[in-house]
Amino acid sequence: MEPQAKRKKEMDGFDVECWNILPVLSDEQSQDTELLSAYAAPIIEKKQTSRLMKELSLVYPLPGLHHIKRVRASNDKSSSHPLEVIVCLVRDMQEATNGKGVALADLLGSQSFDFSGLGEPFLVKIPATPPLTRPQFEKARKHWPTSFHEDKLITSALRGQLFTAAQKAKILEYMTVAVQAAKSGQEMGMNTVGAVIVDPESEQIVAVSHDCKNSSHPLHHAVMVCIDLVAYGQGGGAYNYDKYPACQFSSQESLRNSFKAVSAKESSQPYICTGYDLYVTREPCVMCAMALVHSRINRVFYGTAFADGALGTKYKIHCEKDLNHRFEVFKGVMLNTCEALCKK
Amino acid sequence: MQGENDSGQTDFLQPSDSEIHAWMSKAFDMASDALENGEVPVGCLMVYNNEIIGKGRNEVNETKNATRHAEMVALDQVLDWCHCREKDPKVVCGQTVLYVTVEPCIMCAAALRLLHIPFVVYGCRNERFGGCGSVLDVSSDDLPHTGTSFKCISGYRAEEAVEMLKTFYKQENPNAPKPKVRK
Ligand SMILES: [Zn+2]
Ligand SMILES: [Zn+2]
Numbered sequence: 001m002e003p004q005a006k007r008k009k010e011m012d013g014f015d016v017e018c019w020n021i022l023p024v025l026s027d028e029q030s031q032d033t034e035l036l037s038a039y040a041a042p043i044i045e046k047k048q049t050s051r052l053m054k055e056l057s058l059v060y061p062l063p064g065l066h067h068i069k070r071v072r073a074s075n076d077k078s079s080s081h082p083l084e085v086i087v088c089l090v091r092d093m094q095e096a097t098n099g100k101g102v103a104l105a106d107l108l109g110s111q112s113f114d115f116s117g118l119g120e121p122f123l124v125k126i127p128a129t130p131p132l133t134r135p136q137f138e139k140a141r142k143h144w145p146t147s148f149h150e151d152k153l154i155t156s157a158l159r160g161q162l163f164t165a166a167q168k169a170k171i172l173e174y175m176t177v178a179v180q181a182a183k184s185g186q187e188m189g190m191n192t193v194g195a196v197i198v199d200p201e202s203e204q205i206v207a208v209s210h211d212c213k214n215s216s217h218p219l220h221h222a223v224m225v226c227i228d229l230v231a232y233g234q235g236g237g238a239y240n241y242d243k244y245p246a247c248q249f250s251s252q253e254s255l256r257n258s259f260k261a262v263s264a265k266e267s268s269q270p271y272i273c274t275g276y277d278l279y280v281t282r283e284p285c286v287m288c289a290m291a292l293v294h295s296r297i298n299r300v301f302y303g304t305a306f307a308d309g310a311l312g313t314k315y316k317i318h319c320e321k322d323l324n325h326r327f328e329v330f331k332g333v334m335l336n337t338c339e340a341l342c343k344k
Numbered sequence: 345m346q347g348e349n350d351s352g353q354t355d356f357l358q359p360s361d362s363e364i365h366a367w368m369s370k371a372f373d374m375a376s377d378a379l380e381n382g383e384v385p386v387g388c389l390m391v392y393n394n395e396i397i398g399k400g401r402n403e404v405n406e407t408k409n410a411t412r413h414a415e416m417v418a419l420d421q422v423l424d425w426c427h428c429r430e431k432d433p434k435v436v437c438g439q440t441v442l443y444v445t446v447e448p449c450i451m452c453a454a455a456l457r458l459l460h461i462p463f464v465v466y467g468c469r470n471e472r473f474g475g476c477g478s479v480l481d482v483s484s485d486d487l488p489h490t491g492t493s494f495k496c497i498s499g500y501r502a503e504e505a506v507e508m509l510k511t512f513y514k515q516e517n518p519n520a521p522k523p524k525v526r527k
Contacts, residue, residue: 238420
């Protein structure tokens, strides 16, 4: 075996398979923050700072920009002035300026403003919206300092540190079941996609499915079958999957018996997929993604992306603001294995 | 079929005003029947060659499967119809028009694409879940791996369809989950 291939083989273990599980965040969370043009000016007399801040915020209040810190330390450490202040947004200017040669008098002249202590203005870019994630914050503050209310969970998720080793082992275990289901489906001539729905509280597998659309029903994608199998376990269900031995479900009864600690749950029937997690080898299509919204899924873990996928690629249905249910999505679970399935 | 391009085919299939009137009346009758029986007031039928080959009502509660919308049920009937007559579903669906009182949701719109339904006539917009423009535009977005896009004719007796939905939701669905309090 060549050394390269050998190393690859060794890396195909646990670490690599789970190492790049990443959250699929909304566009607002993942795109670069929009920037606005503004005029800033050096504060030459430091003792004027608080007066200048107060008066500037009366003349130019910067509405909707509460995240912007009005004053920053000068970027250039050797500069003669230690502080700089935002005067106004370019778009708030009384008269259009032709870009260069703007003086304080142009910005503040008509306001009977005492601008002693301020130096001549210069153009800066400031972030238009508050940063939502640490990467956005790091980028934004290179332009101008902002406040940042950090969501620690998102930060650690983006670093791939959200899950403990034990949780990763579980994620890997469930996805392995989905991969096996995909292979069983493939043997029956189906698309190689597998899915598993899990109750994370009891750690029980509720349903396992694979794609069945290549036989009689073109809409029987793995996720649709899995959702219907969960319904079966709850005494409902719309189809019969006897032809597919790898498509299975656990009845609500057996789930309860095997996990006594969920006694609190026993009193109330679970509503479809509320509280359940889905593991699927390939990113769901639009139909399947919306089916998961209707079913109130808790979280989705998928392996490889899909060109028309609706949980990150074409749409982000899981964080669509207009919809009544949102959920977390993680991608990249057993990426290599899942990618290889799609190539079959 | 040879040599016909997509738009030529769908223009040919575009239902006439009198067809729309006739089939939508039936769909509205179904919706008000559903409402009288305490069910989601959506009427939905699939028409091929001037024949109803699929009809659906929402079956979410009895199947405990939240994907059993009227359109999904009707599409199943269309597939069964094809199966019984040994017809190719792709050919039949490609010439079938859906008449429905409410804009199909995102899921159903994608399912209609996947089955190559070329035309949808609907009553009111579906502001909560609509997949033909209200929330997303699955019907016409560029989704090369999700069947074929379809054309919509909307607004037929829209106010009446909205009123029926409002009446239904006022009765508050006892099977819907309570808003989450924990966490
Ligand atoms: Zn799908
Ligand atoms: Zn629907």
